[in-house]
Amino acid sequence: MGLPDVAMLGVALAAWAWILAGLWDRPAEIAGLALAVPLLAGVGLGVDRVLGSAWGAAGVVAMAILGFAALAGLSGASPQTLAGFIFGLVKPVGWTGDHLLLRVVPLMMAVAHPWRRSFPGAVVSALGVSAFLGIGLMILHAAG
Numbered sequence: 680m681g682l683p684d685v686a687m688l689g690v691a692l693a694a695w696a697w698i699l700a701g702l703w704d705r706p707a708e709i710a711g712l713a714l715a716v717p718l719l720a721g722v723g724l725g726v727d728r729v730l731g732s733a734w735g736a737a738g739v740v741a742m743a744i745l746g747f748a749a750l751a752g753l754s755g756a757s758p759q760t761l762a763g764f765i766f767g768l769v770k771p772v773g774w775t776g777d778h779l780l781l782r783v784v785p786l787m788m789a790v791a792h793p794w795r796r797s798f799p800g801a802v803v804s805a806l807g808v809s810a811f812l813g814i815g816l817m818i819l820h821a822a823g
Contacts, residue, residue: 684799691803699813719805742808764818771822785810
């Protein structure tokens with residue numbers, strides 16, 4: 680792992696912590712999102728190995744689908760509502776954190792693996808997916 684990989688991981692971890700600052704008072708949820716990162720990265724790498732590099736972002740799509748399904752199942756929220764919250768299509772009254780950086784930064788992180796195919800790239804992509812899921816959790820709490 681070279682200096683670019685270490686720098687990419689460091690920036691991604693700092694961005695992940697900043698994006699999910701609203702969940703720091705909920706240690707179980709932060710821990711769950713953190714524990715999901717290596718699992719999601721493994722799924723992304725596995726899909727990438729099976730399908731090959733010609734499929735580009737298939738590993739990231741698999742990470743997103745698996746993470747979203749797990750979050751919907753564990754939170755009990757309807758998938759349509761959860762997706763609306765994550766993508767900013769629905770904004771509950773109690774939610775005050777709706778700004779573009781909450782969507783752009785995790786999206787940039789999620790494309791790290793297709794851009795730089797490596798284990799650190801997959802971890803950064805998993806951090807991006809986990810950040811999107813955390814945004815959904817924060818909005819669910821604001822709505823509830």
